[in-house]
Amino acid sequence: MECWPVLLLWGLPQIWASSEALRPPGRSPRLSGPRSTSAPPGSVGFRGLQVSSFANSSWTRTDGSGWLGPLQTHSWSNGSDIRCLRPWSRGTFSDRQWAQQQQLFRVYRSSFTRDIWAFAKTLHLDYPFEVQMSAGCEVRPGGPPEVFLSSAFQGSDILSFQGHFWVLAPDAPSWAETVSNTLNKDHETRDTIHWLLNDVCPQFLTGLLELGQQELEKQEKPEAWLSSGPPPGPGRLLLVCHVSGFHPEPVWVRWMQGQQELPGAQQGDVLPNADGTWYLRVTLDVAAGEAAGLACRVRHSSLGGQDIVLSWEGSHVPVGLIVTVVLASLLLIGGGIAFWHKKRCSYQDIL
Numbered sequence: 001m002e003c004w005p006v007l008l009l010w011g012l013p014q015i016w017a018s019s020e021a022l023r024p025p026g027r028s029p030r031l032s033g034p035r036s037t038s039a040p041p042g043s044v045g046f047r048g049l050q051v052s053s054f055a056n057s058s059w060t061r062t063d064g065s066g067w068l069g070p071l072q073t074h075s076w077s078n079g080s081d082i083r084c085l086r087p088w089s090r091g092t093f094s095d096r097q098w099a100q101q102q103q104l105f106r107v108y109r110s111s112f113t114r115d116i117w118a119f120a121k122t123l124h125l126d127y128p129f130e131v132q133m134s135a136g137c138e139v140r141p142g143g144p145p146e147v148f149l150s151s152a153f154q155g156s157d158i159l160s161f162q163g164h165f166w167v168l169a170p171d172a173p174s175w176a177e178t179v180s181n182t183l184n185k186d187h188e189t190r191d192t193i194h195w196l197l198n199d200v201c202p203q204f205l206t207g208l209l210e211l212g213q214q215e216l217e218k219q220e221k222p223e224a225w226l227s228s229g230p231p232p233g234p235g236r237l238l239l240v241c242h243v244s245g246f247h248p249e250p251v252w253v254r255w256m257q258g259q260q261e262l263p264g265a266q267q268g269d270v271l272p273n274a275d276g277t278w279y280l281r282v283t284l285d286v287a288a289g290e291a292a293g294l295a296c297r298v299r300h301s302s303l304g305g306q307d308i309v310l311s312w313e314g315s316h317v318p319v320g321l322i323v324t325v326v327l328a329s330l331l332l333i334g335g336g337i338a339f340w341h342k343k344r345c346s347y348q349d350i351l
């Protein structure tokens, strides 16, 4: 596989410099991005991921994304340049440096595709298949950066880069050894990768952290409200808990009965609002008679431990009920007064 060294030599600089690095495949890389954000400021990393699908020997597409901690900073759609999603997504790179990286990345993309096709042919790999790449770095105050680079085939790790060498993943298929052996013969490429991971990536990350810190640490409180959706069936209710306007993205929303989480609630995707905050809805299908007393509970980092709890009575049924009761009372009282008045008049008439 003579193509691999070329691929990596060209590819990684672009990945890195343009910061389209990748995410460890062991943690099921997906374009939707990382969901957990436990990393405190100061140990936030940059990572990029790439997903390339090969349907057959003539059809392929590659997409990718770049992330600063929980924030997506870059996207990369097949056939187009890397798109910056934040005003500060270029970090402290100059226009010229950035243009260079885009150019390098274009070359990377075509050589990657060409080389994987050649690789599939040589090793007789069956189509369709998916290749994922994941790489990144994390800077720590007072310590060396932590770096990673790995690749996966059909969702399973095959290779990672450790120190100065390519290492096979424990359950890698036997053909992966051919690949790693070939790659390890190429000192220059390994030096380049080492440099990219240990120098370029931390530099880029430092620039991103400097410019994006405010957005990274931004805390926006969620608003929550309840509504009912289209009834799922006769005698059933669809309770909908809406949570919107929060940041960062991780949020915990459950339908509860007292302290008990109700299974069977359906959680939608966390969707972006236009202002950079997030929206989520969680629905619950219940028998109409069992909705009373259920509550939607929302936990979010911006709430400082004070969960939002909305109870179903407190929102809908009650409003309807109160209106009905009040109307009914008014009618009764009104009717009573009218009756009493009429009676009195007739007594007076008699008297």
Ligand SMILES: *[C@@H]1O[C@H](CO)[C@@H](O)[C@H](O)[C@H]1NC(C)=O
Binding pocket: 055, 056, 058, 059
């Ligand atoms: C390759 O895959 C694509 C997408 O699935 C399909 O449309 C196309 O017909 C395939 N081409 C060949 C030569 O099999």
Ligand SMILES: *[C@@H]1O[C@H](CO)[C@@H](O)[C@H](O)[C@H]1NC(C)=O
Binding pocket: 060, 061, 062, 078, 079
């Ligand atoms: C993806 O981009 C490559 C290079 O521009 C192109 O050859 C390929 O047809 C594209 N794939 C799809 C599915 O659009």
